[in-house]
Amino acid sequence: MHVSYSDLVLAGVLSSEYDCFDYLLRKKILPTHCQCNNCLVLMRITPCSTTIYSDGFSWKCTTCGLTVSVRKHSILERSPMPFSKFIGLLNQYTLRTSAAATGIILSLDEGTV
Numbered sequence: 001m002h003v004s005y006s007d008l009v010l011a012g013v014l015s016s017e018y019d020c021f022d023y024l025l026r027k028k029i030l031p032t033h034c035q036c037n038n039c040l041v042l043m044r045i046t047p048c049s050t051t052i053y054s055d056g057f058s059w060k061c062t063t064c065g066l067t068v069s070v071r072k073h074s075i076l077e078r079s080p081m082p083f084s085k086f087i088g089l090l091n092q093y094t095l096r097t098s099a100a101a102t103g104i105i106l107s108l109d110e111g112t113v
Contacts, residue, residue: 005087005088005091008023008087014084014087017055017056017082017083017084018056018057020082020083020084020086020087021055021057021070021083023083023087024083024086024087029074029075029076030070030071030074030076031070031072031073031074034059034068034072034073036061036063036064036066037066038061038063038064038066039061039063039064039066041061041062041063043059043060043061043062043066043068044059044060044062045057045058045059045060045070046058046059046060046067048060048067052067053067053069053070054080055069055070055071055083057070058070059072081108081112085106085108088105088106089102089106089108089113092105092106092113099113
């Protein structure tokens with residue numbers, strides 16, 4: 001069953017950046033696991049300072065303490081775009097909204113779109 005963007009907003013699924021992060025994890029747009037490059041063990045998601053990673057979460061190795069962005073190995077790896085705007089961008093794409101209009105709607109530079 002297809003769930004619309006409006007349905008997600010009304011249901012409160014996208015009410016915070018954390019909720020958007022969780023949604024992207026559940027939809028497997030963000031990786032659901034990450035392996036430490038040092039220890040080769042699976043890392044886990046932990047809260048972190050937004051001065052380290054702007055999303056407030058990172059993958060952290062429980063053995064050596066290495067941390068990496070939750071965006072690592074995803075389409076968002078090199079993008080500072082907030083998760084909520086990315087979901088909005090996906091919504092506009094599914095609606096076939098032009099890049100110029102999407103930029104205006106989401107307050108994004110047309111080049112970003």
